[in-house]
Amino acid sequence: ITEGYTEAQILEMQTFNKPRIVAFKTGDLYETEYLFETAYPAVDVDTITVWVNGVEQTSGITLSTTGIEFAVAPSPDDVIVVLYEYA
Numbered sequence: 146i147t148e149g150y151t152e153a154q155i156l157e158m159q160t161f162n163k164p165r166i167v168a169f170k171t172g173d174l175y176e177t178e179y180l181f182e183t184a185y186p187a188v189d190v191d192t193i194t195v196w197v198n199g200v201e202q203t204s205g206i207t208l209s210t211t212g213i214e215f216a217v218a219p220s221p222d223d224v225i226v227v228l229y230e231y232a
Contacts, residue, residue: 162188162230169225173218180212185231187211192230197223 158164169179187193190208194201197219207214213227 156228160192160230162192162232165229165231167227167229169227171219171221171223171225173221175218177216177218178212178214179225179227181227181229181231183211187229188232189230194228196226199224199226 165181165185167181181187187208187210190210193208193213195206195208195213196202205216207216213225219225
């Protein structure tokens with residue numbers, strides 16, 4: 146099942162803690178904050194990488210160990226994927 150996708154990405158990395166991937170589907174133009182499950186906080190903001198629609202985001206976001214916040218709300222139907230390490 147491809148769910149409409151025609152391309153895939155591969156990420157090779159080395160971690161010191163457990164890796165976790167979280168995907169968020171936006172629903173409106175107002176939500177700017179996306180929180181991680183409380184049982185899985187990031188160990189450090191330096192371990193967080195964010196993509197929107199497959200493009201890595203390096204500006205316009207604030208990272209914390211509990212989640213991410215966008216300066217401007219993502220558009221409807223944007224797919225947000227976050228990779229981070231947790232203890």
